[in-house]
Amino acid sequence: DAKTTQPTSMDCAEGRAANLPCNHSTISGNEYVYWYRQIHSQGPQYIIHGLKNNETNEMASLIITEDRKSSTLILPHATLRDTAVYYCIVRLPQGDEKLVFGKGTKLTVNP
Amino acid sequence: SAVISQKPSRDICQRGTSLTIQCQVDSQVTMMFWYRQQPGQSLTLIATANQGSEATYESGFVIDKFPISRPNLTFSTLTVSNMSPEDSSIYLCSATGGHYGYTFGSGTRLTVV
Numbered sequence: 001d002a003k004t005t006q007p008t009s010m011d012c013a014e015g016r017a018a019n020l021p022c023n024h025s026t027i028s029g030n031e032y033v034y035w036y037r038q039i040h041s042q043g044p045q046y047i048i049h050g051l052k053n054n055e056t057n058e059m060a061s062l063i064i065t066e067d068r069k070s071s072t073l074i075l076p077h078a079t080l081r082d083t084a085v086y087y088c089i090v091r092l093p094q095g096d097e098k099l100v101f102g103k104g105t106k107l108t109v110n111p
Numbered sequence: 112s113a114v115i116s117q118k119p120s121r122d123i124c125q126r127g128t129s130l131t132i133q134c135q136v137d138s139q140v141t142m143m144f145w146y147r148q149q150p151g152q153s154l155t156l157i158a159t160a161n162q163g164s165e166a167t168y169e170s171g172f173v174i175d176k177f178p179i180s181r182p183n184l185t186f187s188t189l190t191v192s193n194m195s196p197e198d199s200s201i202y203l204c205s206a207t208g209g210h211y212g213y214t215f216g217s218g219t220r221l222t223v224v
Contacts, residue, residue: 034212043203043215044154046112087153098144099205099213101154 003027003090009106012082018075020105022088025069032093033064035073037084038104044087047073078109113138113206117216124194124223131190132219134204139184142207145177148218149200157202160187194223 166179
């Protein structure tokens with residue numbers, strides 16, 4: 001079973017920041033938080049990951065609480081192309097660790 | 112990260128027949144996986160495709176229904192056998208990206224009639 005809890009759906013206005021929360025209260029000390037998204041009819045796409053520090057890349061920022069029991073994915077300036085299902089996944093960083101998907105959050109960016 | 116080519120992209124099949132889906136990676140990868148995504152649902156892991164040995168299946172999936180081959184480090188196939196309408200789904204393969212996550216194919220949309 002997935003180790004994360006996410007809201008089923010969220011809406012965001014185009015150009016505004018989209019903040020997607022994720023709860024992972026049972027995360028272990030060496031597990032990372034990964035975020036993927038799936039745009040309609042495509043395979044999932046890696047976005048970002050982190051252990052305990054905040055992370056930023058060209059796609060998004062990841063804010064992890066100090067106790068690591070929750071995190072927030074931030075899309076700073078959402079566009080219509082960011083409409084997708086966003087999955088928060090907790091896993092070990094080893095290359096042979098399988099990905100287990102929860103239900104994710106359906107983000108709709110509105111014009 | 113690795114680039115995955117998956118084919119066919121879609122197919123419509125008669126019940127009782129089988130379909131083999133191919134997954135080609137542009138570089139050698141350690142791990143490959145097969146997922147199923149039923150309409151409106153999240154991804155469910157079917158199995159881990161092991162190079163040179165039998166695949167490792169998740170609970171609820173069996174080799175007779177979903178035989179998998181992995182002859183080398185860049186290629187794998189998934190066969191959906193004796194299909195029924197309940198097998199209508201998107202099937203996706205993925206390959207390890209190491210520490211930075213996994214890459215996915217674009218999926219095979221299967222409709223069984």
